[in-house]
Amino acid sequence: xxxxxxxxxxxxxxxxxxxxxxxxxxxxxxxxxxxxxxxxxxxxxxxxxxxxxxxxxxxxxxxxxxxxxxxxxxxxxxxxxxxxxxxxxxxxxxxxxxxxxxxxxxxxxxxxxxxxxxxx
Amino acid sequence: xxxxxxxxxxxxxxxxxxxxxxxxxxxxxxxxxxxxxxxxxxxxxxxxxxxxxxxxxxxxxxxxxxxxxxxxxxxxxxxxxxxxxxxxxxxxxxxxxxxxxxxxxxxxx
Numbered sequence: 001x002x003x004x005x006x007x008x009x010x011x012x013x014x015x016x017x018x019x020x021x022x023x024x025x026x027x028x029x030x031x032x033x034x035x036x037x038x039x040x041x042x043x044x045x046x047x048x049x050x051x052x053x054x055x056x057x058x059x060x061x062x063x064x065x066x067x068x069x070x071x072x073x074x075x076x077x078x079x080x081x082x083x084x085x086x087x088x089x090x091x092x093x094x095x096x097x098x099x100x101x102x103x104x105x106x107x108x109x110x111x112x113x114x115x116x117x118x119x120x
Numbered sequence: 121x122x123x124x125x126x127x128x129x130x131x132x133x134x135x136x137x138x139x140x141x142x143x144x145x146x147x148x149x150x151x152x153x154x155x156x157x158x159x160x161x162x163x164x165x166x167x168x169x170x171x172x173x174x175x176x177x178x179x180x181x182x183x184x185x186x187x188x189x190x191x192x193x194x195x196x197x198x199x200x201x202x203x204x205x206x207x208x209x210x211x212x213x214x215x216x217x218x219x220x221x222x223x224x225x226x227x228x229x
Contacts (some may be wrong), residue, residue, distance in 0.1 A: 007126070013135050019127055024208075030143035043206070044220070044222055044223070045165070045208060045210075045220040045223075046220070047217050047218045047219065047220070058216060060216075060217040061121075061217065062217070094164055094165075096164075098212070102214065103151060103171070104170070105157035105212040105218075106167060106170045106210065106212050107154075107155070107157075107165070107167065107210070107212075108167040108176065110165060110166075111164065112163070112164055113163075
């Protein structure tokens with residue numbers, strides 16, 4: 001059974017870069033879409049972007065100028081970097097998997113989430 | 121971007137009763153590429169339904185989904201205490217970015 005786990009600093013200073021890693025265990029990273037999703041204190045879920053197992057990425061235009069998602073297949077991990085953060089980036093960040101098949105690209109499973117607070 | 125609008129924002133229901141949640145898309149969703157998730161406090165969303173009406177593994181049959189095009193419904197029959205949570209819809213079609221509705225909270229009446 002595939003499990004995902006987010007890790008990274010829980011506190012980031014304004015204007016700095018938020019960095020998180022998602023570790024994938026119990027399964028291969030190949031032929032899946034690996035996603036980052038966040039949920040602000042207002043509870044809305046926002047899809048940030050994905051990296052496919054070949055390294056191809058696609059980002060939500062809302063984040064495109066600030067975000068990089070990358071993959072490390074040797075470690076079965078993928079990562080999120082979000083630059084120039086502000087208080088508006090304070091959220092719980094989730095990683096989640098989506099299937100290769102276009103008809104099956106719902107998110108399952110999810111990691112438990114990592115709270116990142118942006119504050120000086 | 122496809123906007124998903126869920127209603128109502130909060131639904132007050134007594135245990136044992138049914139709840140009907142709505143999700144409306146701003147554009148037609150091809151092949152019903154709509155999923156429903158349940159989220160409890162402090163937890164990640166959990167997949168309930170995909171393809172608008174197909175239950176994910178292990179999801180009890182009191183959860184059912186219907187709809188196509190732009191209008192979708194999640195029905196929870198015979199609400200159990202563990203069903204009180206927030207429910208989100210999400211579209212996963214070819215139109216990126218993938219988006220979520222703002223959620224419906226099902227609370228105990």
